[in-house]
Amino acid sequence: MKSRRHDKILEIITEKDIETQEDLAEALRNSGFDVTQATVSRDIKNLRLIKMQSSNGRYKYAVPKTDSSRLADKLANILTNAVVSVENVDKMVVVKTFTGGASAAAEAIDNLEFENIAGTVAGDNTIFILVRTIESAEIIVKSIKERIDM
Known part of the structure; x- marks a missing residue:
């Protein structure tokens, strides 16, 4: 759910000038997400959004173009290829990777910040992710498959 909400936040701030939490x-609620101001505040922090001046002189939320976004792209690429x-x-x-790819793929999975993960253990070519509910495990599998086009 958090991943979908984060995707929606990025979509919203790309399409509209959003000035406040x-x-x-409100934009998230209009899109069907039941959120509180505290949740939005945490999401802004997790996404590392910044406020920048828009063309009309007012401030709006934006995604910083920094090394951290390039790092996220690299980690997603590792996941896709490993x-x-x-x-x-x-x-x-259970995630199977090419030999030697589990550690890097586990780092990428950890950076995706899935909800309900109790822990991740990586070997040489296998990652075990212990999840708190079967439903969460199914969501994580589906999300990883979508990201790697399986």
């Missing part, structure tokens, strides 16, 4: 919360398969077994997600 309240404006962003993962061979992904499945869930109850509350455990």
Whole structure:
């Protein structure tokens, strides 16, 4: 859910000049997300959004063009190129990678900040992700498959 909400926030601030957290919360609610101001505040922090001056002289939220966004792209690229398969077994997600790729792919998965992950362990070519619910495990598997076009 958080990943979808973050995607929606990025879409909203790209399409509109959003000046305040309240404006962003309202736009999210209008898009079907039940959020509080505190949730929006955490999302802004997690996404590392900044305020910048718009063409009309007012301030709006924006995504900084920094090394951290390039790092996120690189990590997503690693995930895409390293993962061979992904499945869930109850509350455990098992990710298979090419030999030597598990550590880098696990770092990428950790940076995706999925909800309900209790822990991640990476070996040489396998990652075990312990998740708190079976439903969360299924969501994580689906999300990883979507990101790597499986």
